[in-house]
Amino acid sequence: MSQTAAKPRLTTSAMIASLAEAGQRTAPAPFGHALVKLAAERSDIVGLTADLAKYTDLHVFAQAHPDRFYQMGMAEQLLMSAAAGLAREGFLPFATTYAVFASRRAYDFICMAIAEENLPVKIVCGLPGLTTGYGPSHQATEDVAIFRGLPNMTIVDPCDAVDIAGAVPEIAAHPGPVYMRLLRGNVPMVLDEYDYSFKLGRAALLRDGADVLIVSSGFMTMRALDAAKALEADGIGAAVLHSPTIKPLDEAAILREAGRGGRLVVVAENHSVVGGLGEAVASLLMRHRVSPVFKQVGLPDAFLLAGALPTLHDRYGISTAAMTTSIKRWLGE
Template identity: 40%
Template structure:
């Protein structure tokens, strides 16, 4: 089963929001690494040609130039495919984070979004790499509505930010384009009593479907959008780990180093009075070439049916 309705696409929402941000921020400069069409930064280039730079296929140079622009008073936003932005991790560390210059980095085609090009183009490690950097804020919006909201939010945020978005797969999680998006503030998408699914990105659509399926079987599941991986909404986490019988995390990222790891680290260091089991759901290996994103989601066991089965197995152990 897949989503019946896809409202726009993440990259289109990003491109439109970037133009809107350019209208109100004259200091905003956008850079890309020869992928203006694919990232939709071309729309910013068409509207503000004097504030757009295509550095060519050189992500490292793009980050270095961004750091320099920030140092002289501009607000640079660098965007390219998430996987190939990781080539520039050293430059992000040394030129952006160590200097603490205000650069925004947006990785598109993240997770399984670039299904047709195979594992070389599928970023499943980027959140892990970026959240290790002390100064970096990490944001993973859920759907096109939230991508647009998050784009404006990261541009106005006072620290360096890494945001990852998909390509064209963007099943609707929100139906209210006016909801309040706040970096570092998680969102309750659905309340429940037994288990909590905490996730981000497009897999939240599957989490919501799974919660509906489990309700019919008498299992009450809350769904929480932890769109900011760093800093985590620890106030919400404190409530969750003391309320539910178990926590399931889900993300379009590897099981090591992403949102699930971040939550597990926090729980270990701030244990609840009654221990709470945590199941981390994410990619266990590299992706592969596929006809569409749904094929990869199912192959990695991250679709709604897989979430239902995971919670049922957890329920059977908890009852014992």
């Protein structure tokens, strides 16, 4: 047996879903804590998961309300069917899993048991888009496209911990089903620096600018705000319109801001360029004959690589630096 000391095992950020940068303010498990707070006021709230309580922050709810928590095991179809049954009996179920498993594996059960019946099941899913480096098996790059076509389904893509905490009571109050993408763990706090609060179905203009309008959802709003600051240093005015509700869109806000002449319009999303926020906005603008120069920052129509998230975000054009470079190039065309 070799007497040489074992080398320390190298780790990779492929498994880490947190997007917080060094020194950035964060809040731990905002979804779990917001649900616990709301459940103290509403005895009808129950939580269910498919063996992923720890990885969707539902373990916080399970610790506070163990008699209202259901561990369904690795059976996403059963998870959604049980949530539908509880909703039929007057409960308000929050069902959590990974976004790939809800959108791909359990879609038919969500469609037939929840959406068709317009039941108030709240489906809250971790690892949306490119928030894991585990590759196509875990990267839900097409989840919004899948659920956008489902009648009765509301879709929410919050930006940060502030957005998530604000979204929980709002989606609970909504009478129909909701699919919400989730950032988990230590989630960055950004939007408390702006005059902002989450309102279901509403977009918010976080900053204004004369040269480019960035319409964004999810953590790409964080990136859009950082890109706007970088562009400002070069004398480029960038507005950021945060659209956390993807279905239904805040059509009035988008049309108002995109209709202001002379600005490049860029949609930024942590999702495939096929079927997500970008195509929803483009369709809206076309239907209303609003025709700015239009570009998309999003993931390609491809199965993405595995690896470290910062590397992947740069490679696929959704990092702050990559988005800033793209916008400068488009403005110069």
